[in-house]
Amino acid sequence: MNPDPQNKRVIIHVDMDAFFAAVEQRRRPELKGRPVVVGGDGDPFKRRVVSAASYEARTYGIRSAMPLREAYRRCPGAVFLPVDFEAYTRASEEVFNILKGYSQLIEPAGLDEAFLDMTAACGGVEEFGTSEVRERFEQASVIAKDIKKRIREGTGLTASVGIGPNKLIAKIASDMNKPDGLTIIREEDIQRVLFPLPPSRLWGVGKKTAERLKSMGIETIGQLAGAPAETLMDAFRKGIGQGLHEHALGIDESPVITTWERRSMSREVTYQWDIRGDTRDMKVIRETLSLLAGEIAGALRQEGYRGRTITVKIRYHDFQTVTHAKTIPHYTDSRDVIEEGAVGLLSAFQWTKKVRLVGIRVSNFE
Ligand SMILES: [Mg+2]
Incomplete structure (x- = not known):
């Protein structure tokens, strides 16, 4: 052999x-067994999305990344809580x-x-x-x-x-x-378990790739495994096609990496609607930056990094993408410092076009 x-x-x-929701249920025992939805600042009428839903909430069809408003429609009796990174x-x-x-x-x-x-x-x-x-x-x-x-x-x-x-x-x-x-x-x-599943269960197969595969008549991992590698490489970029083919066969050689050097940490959000850079929507953008700063700070602390350069990325509705960055005097993994830096960069952008995506990156690590 x-x-x-x-x-x-x-x-x-x-x-x-259901990690976030489970942590909330742990510190508030009265929420055990109840539908709990974590997202935004806990107000289901704001234009934010579900970060986590308890299993009780999931029975109502509530899922991560669903608008909070939709979660509320599905289960008005759910307990809505703010994200606490x-x-x-x-x-x-x-x-x-x-x-x-x-x-x-x-x-x-x-x-x-x-x-x-x-x-x-x-x-x-x-x-x-x-x-x-x-x-x-x-x-x-x-x-x-x-x-x-x-x-x-x-x-x-x-x-x-x-x-x-x-x-x-x-x-x-x-x-x-x-x-x-x-x-x-x-x-x-591997084959018995994997082949009946949809390709979306594989790494790197998002909505777009899944749709593309469907248009090629590929709706299961088994069908994907049976498709000639050349066909996939023609339909997708070469590396992606090759990866799809191998993953469908259950092949993955990626090592468990403990100490690779990360160069930056970033998070971004694509809005469900393009939003305007007017006073009302600027509030939404600031809220987004606050949420993203919290996510990045949590991830930086989790992995033990601190950075000094904060970059904000804005993608407009026409897909033009602009970034502005600034470097601060001290290395940080603080949510407040990252948020303040990011908000401070907003005035560097033009706000004449509608916005579809907002992101923050922290780099220049210690
Ligand atoms: Mg999980």
Whole structure:
């Protein structure tokens, strides 16, 4: 047998269940079992979107990124709460402190999920047959159960865990039995499990790519896997076509990266409606900057970065994109400092055209 280290790994993906909403329910026990929607400043009549919905809220069809107003229409009895990144960042640290006890090889993927490379812990990358693979995955599932238990006991929150031979499969697995799930996809299960799913479950397949694939008659991962690689490379940029083909076959060689050097941290929002740079809508833009600054500050702290250059990006309705930046005297990971810097840059932009996107980037790290 040909041992391919990248296909013989044991990867665990830990994904916290409805994280923001669960943190809110944890500190306000009276909200347990009730539909909770976290988004904007907690006012469902403002033009902001859902950041997280508890599972009780999801039964009403409420989803992340849905306008708060629509969430309210679906469940007026839900509890609407403001986004509190400070609290979620602290809770995230609690979870990561637990995860660090299991592997040195941890890659955070946001505040509420992480990949753990458990290959070494489960016997290393030796040449082995099917029975050893089974055994390694059994070991990993024991570890996964322990991780879930410690998270539950240590934080009062639940996580769904997926185990697979690579990151792509582990992430698909963790998503299969939410909440509080534990799902193993072994290499021999990949086709049976993956092929019936829609291509949107794969990395990098957004709405646009999914629509494009549909127009080509491709509506499942199995059909995608069956499409000739050349056809995909013709239809998409070469690298993307190749990636789609490999991912559809469950192949993912990307390593679990713990210490790569990030150069910048950015967040942006595309409005559902183009908005004007008039006084009323400037308020919306300022609110957006405040939200984005909070997200960036949380992510910077999570990953241990501080930056000195703040850039604001505006894309107008005609897709013209303009950025303005400024460098401040001290390195920062503070929401208030980032927000103040970003708001200060607004006067550098022209506000004669309608705006479709606003973003902030922090760079020039310590
Ligand atoms: Mg999650």
